[in-house]
Amino acid sequence: MNTVIGKKLKVATTSLAGCFGCHMSLLDIDERLFDLIELIEFDRSPLTDIKELGSCDIGIIEGGLCNAENVHVLREFRRQCKILIAIGACAINGGLPAQRNQLSLALILQEVYHTSVGLANGLIPNDPELPLPLAKVRALHEVVNIDYFIPGCPPSADTIWKALNDILGGREPELGHGLIQYD
Amino acid sequence: MTATPDPVAAAVAAAVEHYRGDPNYILQMLREIQEACDWITPEAIDGLQRALLLPRTKIEGVAGFYAHLYTRPHGRYRVLFSDNITDRMLGNLELLEYMCKQLWVERGKTSEEGLVSIDTASCTGMCDQGPALLVNNYAITHVTRQRVDEMCELIRNKVALADWPGEYFRVEDNVRRKDILLGSDCAPGAALRAALPRGPEALLQEIKASKLRGRGGAGFATGLKWEACRNAEGRAHYVVCNADEGEPGTFKDRVLLASYADLVFEGMTLCAFVIGAGRGMLYLRGEYRHLLDRLNAVLERRRRDHLLGANILGRPGFDFDIEIHLGAGAYICGEESALIESLEGKRGTPRNRPPFPVTHGYLDQPTVVNNVETFAASCLVAQGGGARYAGIGTAESTGTKILSVSGDCARPGLYEYAYGVSVGEVLAACGASEVQAVQVSGPSGVCLAAAEFGRRIAFEDVPTAGALMVFDHSRDMFEVARNFVHFFAHESCGFCTPCRVGTSLLRNLMDKLRNGHGSPYDFAEIERLNGILQSMSHCGLGHTACNPVLDTIAKFRPAYERRLQQKEFVPAFDLDWALEPARQMTGRDDAGAHFDTAPGEER
Amino acid sequence: MSGRFTIDGKIVAFTEGQTIIQAALAAGVYIPHLCYHPEFKPHGSCKLCTVKVDGRHTASCTMLAQADMVVESNTPALNDERRTLTQMLFVEGNHFCPSCEKSGDCKLQATAYELGMMSAHYDHFFPKRPVDASHPDVLLDFNRCILCSLCVRASRDVDRKNAFALCGRGIHTHLIVNAKSGRLADTDVTLQDKAVHVCPVGVFLRKDKGFNVPIGRRVFDLKPISAYVDASAAIEKE
Incomplete structure (x- = not known):
């Protein structure tokens, strides 16, 4: 990694309406993790199990916005992170969860809880502990300003490595053929 | 026992017969079927398909294009x-x-x-x-x-x-000020009687000498257009009158056709004489349906008076007739190549140009397309001579212009002035006071602020198809622009990507600002979209769709800045409202069922 | 008439009647495009192939080449505008690449890669466009339609069936099939039709085979779209 040697950059990551596939792909950079960890330290992240988000240089978010909690977390990341990166198809365009946008939420909830058998005794769960689903699944950039995008489902380890290199080096990520993939 | 008469089948049969089963008239047939049946049923399309031997896709594609044709049940x-x-x-x-x-x-x-x-x-x-x-x-x-x-x-x-x-x-009619055109005493046939003895070449020279330019706004030299068409080779030549007066705020053609139809038809006949056309078509916007029967009566009278038909005014071989086509709610058909597509019974999509209609127009043959007012003015030239006409107006913009004035003024209506009149003079005449802005030539034109009211109506200064919409100080110029942006999004034909999607994106951004969700980020996006529409669009609709926004940003910026209520980006949609369906389904209304932060508190 | 013109400083020869894009592609100069197809009459609707000719924007698929034209194409400003057009196409439909059988063989996707499109940038429209699975051999997924009219043109000009048309207007423009029911099964479309194979995206899918070529070994996985002289032929062979 070629970046200015100095204080380690604080990086937080999270998965919203995602599958953790992007996080798995991040781990797939394998031994390059050792290089990376020389430059950054993780704050809140599934990798650290730190629950509280502190002030960070970079936030990396996987997954789209499917419910109120996703929005709260995203806003918290936007407040705390200087640079926000959307990673993976779901964060960028809603991805698989957004396939439900073709149907109304009412229809979906009815189908799942009223029509189908065996769930919640035919009632739609209304516990205040549960986050309410949004009318439509949204991409991150539709709700907060996003600084960089790393597409892919998931992006390959090489793609992530190249994009992070560019971003840490203060450059607009340029992936090029083979690394820029939407699938 | 008699079979129940099927009204749909009857309407289809009548329409097909009316237009001799010619598939070029499919739009006219659909329009007449709808007049009889309230909407175009699948069975009506069956009938047309059988009678015309056209694929269903073709009929549905046309019917689906025009805003005032309905392929879903509509009311009586x-x-x-x-x-x-x-x-x-x-x-x-x-x-x-x-x-x-x-x-x-x-x-x-x-x-x-x-x-x-x-x-x-x-x-x-x-x-x-x-x-x-x-x-x-x-x-x-x-x-x-x-x-x-x-x-x-x-x-x-x-x-x-x-x-x-x-x-x-x-x-x-609301004619408030007449000049040579609206005050003309040119009797039906007078211009033709003046022109015919001297021959088509002489008439063309008079038109060129008059320096008459197209009144639809673009101002192409009429003489050059007629000459190019006359010189173009083809099986047949056609005269088309563009009466698809769709530019919001414009209504002069309505009055010309209501009360000066002879001038218009005579001008078309003069053009036919010059270019050697046998057929003319007037494309009347569907919104002027009330004029159709009256116009057909005028045509009938002119036929009786030998001003149309075979051997016009006894001149052997000068055969020309005019038919009227009605539009059905599509602003884009005011664009001449889209208009021709529509005349051919197609979706009104602008063609790739070149070639231009003067060489490849109706049925790919040489065609002159001129505005209603241009044809009417050509009668004055034929009657009074080109030099006299050229002496009126300015050097580059000869003759007069009929202005459609509306909005905040005491006397809306038509004002005919020699070219060169200042906007301020017109405002004084129509009784406008406390004027904040004037939109000249409709949404696709230019928005003038008070400091510019000394500018003149002329091709070399403020060119116009004729609309002046007046806005006094009580009006919100942002809302004016937003209305125009909605108009363009509604009227985009959908052919090219930048206009089809870009006009909708621009509309959404203007709505976002209106809804209080705007930030400097969105303002930058608006400016960016303006650039894409201007550079990448297929035709004038897309090129000009951003004009109202560009102009009002430049001249009435505070109206926008008031709207940029957010410092940072916020969503275009209401986040809390996005939880409403879930609240309804769960019956929840606790704090967790709402987003508590007001927009703007978050980044 | 034939002659030469320059595109981004490179001299390109042309023969009479050739458009700018035809001459450029023949000379190995890539100009992004979606609705252009070498076997069909130019259409000029997607506007991806817009270049600047003597300083003015124009679609290179409809503009005839002329001697001594100065054409700009591969410039940051034009590619920026083209990228915006691909973003418009992505938000207008429902383009979910990970689940699409055409991923890797899709000209929209490959063009977006070429232009470095990292996100769709705009808010997604999420239009409702139900699929048509009625036909025994062909699935129609309208979610991916970019309204390029290639299937319309192929069915009209090659198959002589007029099986497809664009209907509606503006942002509501959509593809229809030639049947009162609106179902592909009720048309005379067959797997042999040209129309079924010209789609630059993934509207037309064969039912009898899928994922024959694994992701990663597909047309635009092997080479970027700019490296193909005829990208349409490459994906239609698949």
Whole structure:
């Protein structure tokens, strides 16, 4: 990694309406993790199990916005992170969860809880502990300003490595053929 | 036992017969079928398909393009409120809502028993006597709450439109100032009688000498256009009169066709004489349906008077006739190549140019397309000579221009002035005061602020198709621009990517600002979209769709800055409202069921 | 008439009647495009192939090449505008690449890669466009339609069936099929039709085989779209 040697950059990551596939792909950079960890330290992240988000240089978010909690977390990341990166198809365009946008939420909830058998005794769960689903699944950039995008489902380890290199080096990520993939 | 007559089959048969089964007239057939059956049923399309041997895709594609053709059930009474900014200023939306309430129908839907449907339409060309609406394509002007009440009563009682009070449908000319054209005493045939003895070449030279330029706004030299068409080789030559006066705020052609139709038809005949055309077509916007029968009567009279038909005025071999085609709600058909597509019974999509219509127009043959006013003015040239005409107006813009004035003024209507008149003079004449801005030439034109009222109506200064919409200081220029942006999004033909998607994106951004969700980020996006529309679009609609926004940003920036209420990006949609369906389904209303932060507190 | 013109400083020869894009592609100069197809009459609707000719924007698929034209194409400003057009196409439809059988063989996707499109940038429209699975051999997924009219043109000009048309207007423009029911099964479309194979995206899918070529070994996985002289032929062979 070629970046200015100095204080380690604080990086937080999270998965919203995602599958953790992007996080798995991040781990797939394998031994390059050792290089990376020389430059950054993780704050809140599934990798650290730190629950509280502190002030960070970079936030990396996987997954789209499917419910109120996703929005709260995203806003918290936007407040705390200087640079926000959307990673993976779901964060960028809603991805698989957004396939439900073709149907109304009412229809979906009815189908799942009223029509189908065996769930919640035919009632739609209304516990205040549960986050309410949004009318439509949204991409991150539709709700907060996003600084960089790393597409892919998931992006390959090489793609992530190249994009992070560019971003840490203060450059607009340029992936090029083979690394820029939407699938 | 007699078979029940099938009204749809009968309507199809009548329409097909009317147009001799010529598939080029498919749009006219669809229009007539709808007039008879309220909407175009799948069975009507079956019938047309069988009679014309056309693929269903072709018929459905055409029917689906025009805003005022319906392939889904619509009411027996189809009410469309004109939605130009001038109608808005006169409270059209309140009247629409009131009518919906009275008749228990949702806007854009058809009432349960199929009685009535109510919606909005782009400017219907009645800005001098708004708010206006169309019922089954017939214009009703000066709509008031009382008139709405009366209409609701008539609709509930299922009174046939023909039996509605005649005064509803009265369309005034409102000619406020006449000059050589509106004051002309040119009798039917006089211009032809002056021109025919001297021959087509001499007439062409007079037209060129007059320096007459197209009145549709672009200002192409009429003489050059006629000459190019005359010189172009083809099986046949055609004259087309563009009466698709769709530019919001423009209504001069309505008056010319209502009260000066002879001048228009005679001008077309003069053009036919020059270019050697046998057929002419007048493309009349569907919103002017009320003029159709009157215009056909004028054509009939001119045929009787040997001003149309074979051997016109006894000149052997000068055969020319005119037919009228009606549009069906598509602003884009004012673009000449889209208009020709529409005349050929196709979707009104602008063609790739070159080639231009003068060489490859109607049925790919040499065609002159001119504006209504251009043809009318050509009569004055034929009668009085080119030199005399060229002496009026300015050096580069000869003759006169008819201006359609509407909005905040005491005397809206038509004002004819020699070219070179200042905007300020027109404003004084129409009784406008406290004027903040004037939109010249409709949404695609230019928005002038007070400091520019000394500018002149002329091709070399402010070119115009003729609309002046006046806005006083009480008006919000952002809302004016937003209305125009909605107009373009509605009227984009959908052919090219930048205009099809870009006009919708621009509309969404303007709505976002209106809804208080705007930030400097969105402002930058608007400016960026303006650039894409201008550089990448297929035709003038896309190129000019950003004009109202560009102009109002440049001249009325505070109206935008007021809207940029957010410092940082916020969503275009209401986040809390996005939880409403879930709240309804769960019955929850606790704190966790809402987003507590007001927009702007988050980044 | 034939002659030469320059594109981004490179001299390109042309023969009479050739458009700018035809001459450029023949000379190995890539100009992004979606609705252009070498076997069909130019259409000029997607506007991806817009270049600057003597300083003015114009679609290179409809503009005839002329001697001594100065054409700009591969410039940051033009590619920026083209990228915006691809973003418009992505938000207008429902383009979910990970689940699409055409991923890797899709000209929209490959063009977006070429232009470095990292996100769709705009808010997604999420239009409702139900699929048509009625036909025994062909699935129609309208979610991916970019309204290029290639199937319309192929069915009209090659198959002589007029099986497809664009209907509606503006942002509501959509593809229809030639059947009262609106179902592909009720048309005379067969797997042999040209129309079924010209789609630059993934509207037309064969039912009898899928994922024959694994992701990663597909047309635009092997080479970027700019490296193909005829990208349409390459994906139609698949």
